[in-house]
Amino acid sequence: MNQSSATDLLRQLPSVHELLSSAELTDAAAKVGHSLVRETVRTCVESWRGRLLGGAVVDAMPTLESLVCETLRLLDQRQQTTIRRVINATGILLHTGLGRAPLPQAAIDAVLQATGNCNVEVDLLTGQRTRRHEIVQNDLCALTGAEAAMVVNNNAGATGLVLAAFAMGRELIVSHGELIEIGGGFRLPDVFRAYGAQLRAVGTTNRTRVSDYEQAINERTGAIMAIHTSNYRVIGFTQQPTISELVDLARDRDFPVVHDLGSGALVDFLATEENNEPLVRDSIDQGAGLVLFSGDKLLGGPQAGIIVGKRHLVEQLAKHPMSRALRIDKLTLAALQATLAIYRRAESDPSVYDSIPFLQMIRTSNEQLEQRAKNLVNRLSKQIKNWSVKPVPSEAYAGGGSLPGNKLESWAIVLRPVGADADVEMLAQRLRTNHPAVVGRIHRGDLYFDLRGVQPGDDESLVVALADGTFLAAVDETGAV
Structure with a gap:
């Protein structure tokens, strides 16, 4: 031309x-x-x-x-790049890409209350200035048995604050078997170095003894850090000191024992031989100086880095200059306070736990999921063409780097293409761009929608999305109805 x-x-x-x-x-x-x-x-x-x-x-x-x-x-x-509501039917309950734990309604209401001016750092009784973490300190101490507590933006921030306060320019003793890689390709040794800590790795991948820690202690030791391997599990010929053994070792020495739990369970609804998820209170009871954990994993609340432990250690962290850069915002603080309040009420009425969506997902019986799946399939089979639809047993996981290897019995709705115009990839894309978006998983050419992570209130939206999605995907494929 x-x-x-x-x-x-x-x-x-x-x-x-x-x-x-x-x-x-x-x-x-x-x-x-x-x-x-x-x-x-x-x-x-x-x-x-x-x-x-x-x-x-x-x-x-x-x-x-x-x-x-x-x-x-x-x-x-x-x-599509803007934040939108998603129905999580992947079978991964704490899906990091989908925002991890959905908030309880009480937390959502609290966030709305906090969108305007609120008493984030003012005692309304005395009119005096306060510190924002005091809003949740009493609840956290009551739920964990700790002397004091504070909250930062996320658990990586909590770890960084501890490193900056106690291990910058000093040695940090950690077991070889606990030097994990977390999400996003971040490796703990790199994180330690970024905060100026000198890593002193002891023991081996599968076995570390108290004597290994003892031999590593010297005048340059800043802290002993025990790290819960929440995103994988080593089984077989293994050994690892308990927190109480490490506390005894560090007693009368000028450095703390820090337990980074990561996931941070306050209650245990999965008490099995396979599940060794430690409770925050257990670490405190064993004498850990500081315990660190996330707010948006097993706790079921907003993203936050929660620090509980000895009062003098928490005070050191609160006064550290970096705490200002890591401080929690008012909306997250409001959501966390409301979530913790549910835990307090549940101490006398365990049924209240079901108002926390993640705990409700965990507590739902497999029989209930089976009945939901069959009911939904019965409705869908009357509306969908070119696809077979059936309920099948499935397996779900906590996700979010929590409860590794712990499978949860579940049920799923499976769509299998049977017509020439049925395209799995096209339907999956159509559902991802739906309002609300629906995200399932593709397995061996079929589309699975696991119900354990789908809140019951979303069942109607799921049916409408699947029925409309199969119809529109067929239109896209052929250009005609």
């Missing part, structure tokens, strides 16, 4: 102004903002300009209507 021909074709392209003046894009601008729509229109127009100037052969020039449709499709794709 010569330059003059390309120029002639460029003149046929609708202008940005013409596109923005269309009724469809005017409506879109009112919903998502004029600047986003304008930028998306320019992207579409520039894409066509580039193709034409590059000499691309096109069957037909885009019309105003076709460019409007193209802009709306691109706009919808860009909107």
